[in-house]
Amino acid sequence: MCGGPSAVVQVVHVTSLRINNYGYLERMVPASPSTWMATFTRVVAQAAAGFRRSRRLFHPWGECFAGTITLLVPGTLGIREEYPCLVRLSKGLGFVGAVPDALGLAIRIERPQPWDVLMVSSAGTGVLGRLIITPSALWTRPCYSTLMPYQRADGELMWLHARALGGHTVSVRRNALTEAIKGAPLGFELLSGASNGAVHWVGELTLERTAEPGLSFDPGVNQVEYLRLYPGWLTAIRSSAYLGSRQSRGATLSD
Secondary structure (H helix, E strand, O other): OOOOOOOOOOOOOHHHEEEOOOOOEEEOOOOOHHHHHHHHHHHHHHHHHOOOOOOOOOOOEEEEEEEEEEEEOOOOOOOEEEEEEEEEEEEOOOOOOOOOEOEEEEEEEOOOOOEEEEEEEEOOOOOOHHHOEOOEOEOOOOEEEOOOOEEEOOOOEEEEEEEEOOOOOOEOOOOHHHHHHHHOOEEEEEEEEEOOOOEEEEEEEEEEEEOOOOOOOOOOOOOEOOEEEOOHHHHHHHHHHHHHHHHHHOOOOOO
């Protein structure tokens, strides 16, 4: 051993580490898998914060809007309900200018129990297309899709999609969407996709005015009773990741 004393190497499991208030790693009591995921995500986000202006690891920059959403009521013959909503459109990796990026569409439906729906730009509403994240240089070009399905009360699975209405062309350049909506509201049709690829109209989303930035979303926490993200175990992991991200930014779901 190079003529010196033997080195003693102690292996510390990642679940027993955390970043303290001084920025150093320290031991902590082993936690449950969900707590570990939140801690791990927080550590990664804090490390990345040193290299980015924003403390969001993904979708670091976005534009926020207030509007209305109209939805078909499940189990009725075309009855519709309208709710106020808050929406954030964001760039997945935060590329500057009009460089194509994976685009995010996050919706907070302001019901008595808030409902958060998160979508990403995809290749379409088809069985395979909805699972393929597709970069775009226009907010209004892609189909947005939920990557995880929802399970209905009858056990069937469905995906949600959104597509811009009106033939608008809005670049992903910073503030281009804000300027466009100052001129006129921007609408999206909302669709549901079944396991077999069948697609049905289920509502409409309208962005009407700008809103305060800094919104935080969690589709695993803010759900409705008749549509639950599936599978449940993946939803729990995803919520833990969102929790870790919020904690790293000092944010809450009410922000």
